[in-house]
Amino acid sequence: MLEAAKAVFSVxxxxxxxxxxxxxxxxxxxxxxxxxxxxxxxxxxxxxxxVEQLVELADRLKADxxxxxxxxxxxxxxxxxxxTKKGMSTALAVAAHxxxxxxxxxxDRLTRAMGALLERAVAVGEIxxxxxxxxxxxxxxxxxxxxxxxxxxxxxxxxxxxxVDGLRRQADTAQP
Amino acid sequence: MLEAAKAVFSVxxxxxxxxxxxxxxxxxxxxxxxxxxxxxxxxxxxxxxxVEQLVELADRLKADxxxxxxxxxxxxxxxxxxxTKKGMSTALAVAAHxxxxxxxxxxDRLTRAMGALLERAVAVGEIxxxxxxxxxxxxxxxxxxxxxxxxxxxxxxxxxxxxVDGLRRQADTAQP
DNA sequence: CTATTATATGGAGGCGGCCTCCGTTTTACA
DNA sequence: TGTAAAACGGAGGCCGCCTCCATATAATAG
Numbered sequence: 301m302l303e304a305a306k307a308v309f310s311v312x313x314x315x316x317x318x319x320x321x322x323x324x325x326x327x328x329x330x331x332x333x334x335x336x337x338x339x340x341x342x343x344x345x346x347x348x349x350x351v352e353q354l355v356e357l358a359d360r361l362k363a364d365x366x367x368x369x370x371x372x373x374x375x376x377x378x379x380x381x382x383x384t385k386k387g388m389s390t391a392l393a394v395a396a397h398x399x400x401x402x403x404x405x406x407x408d409r410l411t412r413a414m415g416a417l418l419e420r421a422v423a424v425g426e427i428x429x430x431x432x433x434x435x436x437x438x439x440x441x442x443x444x445x446x447x448x449x450x451x452x453x454x455x456x457x458x459x460x461x462x463x464v465d466g467l468r469r470q471a472d473t474a475q476p
Numbered sequence: 477m478l479e480a481a482k483a484v485f486s487v488x489x490x491x492x493x494x495x496x497x498x499x500x501x502x503x504x505x506x507x508x509x510x511x512x513x514x515x516x517x518x519x520x521x522x523x524x525x526x527v528e529q530l531v532e533l534a535d536r537l538k539a540d541x542x543x544x545x546x547x548x549x550x551x552x553x554x555x556x557x558x559x560t561k562k563g564m565s566t567a568l569a570v571a572a573h574x575x576x577x578x579x580x581x582x583x584d585r586l587t588r589a590m591g592a593l594l595e596r597a598v599a600v601g602e603i604x605x606x607x608x609x610x611x612x613x614x615x616x617x618x619x620x621x622x623x624x625x626x627x628x629x630x631x632x633x634x635x636x637x638x639x640v641d642g643l644r645r646q647a648d649t650a651q652p
Numbered sequence: 653c654t655a656t657t658a659t660a661t662g663g664a665g666g667c668g669g670c671c672t673c674c675g676t677t678t679t680a681c682a
Numbered sequence: 683t684g685t686a687a688a689a690c691g692g693a694g695g696c697c698g699c700c701t702c703c704a705t706a707t708a709a710t711a712g
Contacts, residue, residue: 317668317669318669318670327690328690328691328692329670330671330672330674330689330690330691330692331689331690331691333670333671333672334689334690339670393621397621397622397624399625428638431634431638435634435635436635438619438622438623439635441618441622442617442618442619442620442622443615443619444618445569445573445618445621446569446572446618446621448573448575449575455611456611458607459607459611459612462607462646463638463642464642465646466637466640466641466642466645467638467642469641469642493697493699494698495697495698498662503661504661504662504663505662505663505700506660506662506700506701506702506703507660507662509699509700510660510661
């Protein structure tokens with residue numbers, strides 16, 4: 301069922317028909333709805349594994365010496381992740397966009413991972429301190445969301461680098 | 477009809493029912509479809525005026541002395557614009573997201589406006605040269621799209637500033 | 653002023669997706 | 683094996699998308 305969902309989303313985007321998911325899973329539409337009351341709940345389950353990997357990667361990167369570089373690498377990893385899982389981009393965007401915090405478990409995990417990396421870099425004074433992990437994550441999602449032409453990946457990675465550079469600058473110039 | 481659309485979109489978001497638009501305009505659904513064959517064509521017409529204003533603003537800012545500051549101001553203006561026209565954010569995101577370049581007239585105007593500002597700043601060596609106007613615009617749209625909590629505006633403006641700082645840095649350090 | 657032709661209009665209807673509800677099947681347990 | 687509880691499947695109501703065509707309105711000719 302999760303596999304069917306992943307398959308269907310990865311070809312038709314995250315707004316694919318839930319009935320198609322059910323059909324593809326060889327299951328009734330009612331059953332699908334019992335297990336995943338909303339489309340977003342389904343996203344949550346489908347991409348939970350991926351999110352977990354990203355969180356773990358963040359943990360590993362925290363051991364690195366260079367905080368900003370770790371942050372930058374993690375952001376890059378996010379982009380590459382989204383690039384390989386076609387549906388994930390929209391799913392994340394929907395999750396970030398929606399007001400219902402019920403579905404935001406994964407988003408929250410990502411935010412915390414991000415927060416840890418961010419804090420570490422702020423603590424050593426290498427980046428400015430007035431950007432929240434929420435903002436940065438949403439910015440990241442936004443950058444990925446609107447890009448889906450072939451080859452977008454390299455462009456977004458460049459944008460991410462620009463962003464990280466921007467985070468650095470303030471620390472250079474506005475240190476007490 | 478355009479007014480009806482603007483009204484309906486501004487309360488229900490850009491994915492509001494087109495039949496609702498027709499009803500609100502006191503017109504048959506068929507008539508609506510004849511004038512605007514697709515939802516995106518309707519967006520196009522509804523927000524054309526707003527886009528035009530932004531393009532004009534870009535022209536005016538080009539007269540300014542400081543290219544980077546002009547760029548920054550224009551980006552800010554975009555954000556504030558989107559903030560006041562509720563439907564515009566999604567409409568732009570849809571336009572940027574869609575593959576059909578047929579509907580992209582307004583997007584193209586914005587891209588050109590952005591390109592002019594960008595080039596000017598690159599020409600005097602104040603920002604790095606490897607970011608295209610398309611990328612920057614899409615990033616901007618994406619950042620606005622995923623944010624819709626009250627007070628998002630200030631956060632996105634801050635993100636934009638970070639971004640502009642990032643554009644600057646490379647010019648500082650990687651000059652021949 | 654009327655007949656005829658071109659053009660604009662409105663909405664019914666077919667299609668498909670969303671989601672709920674309930675009769676049926678399967679499983680768990682005594 | 684019998685019964686209670688849980689899981690299943692899909693029909694059906696609703697709504698939005700979009701097409702198509704019968705009707706109404708405007709333009710033009712006689």
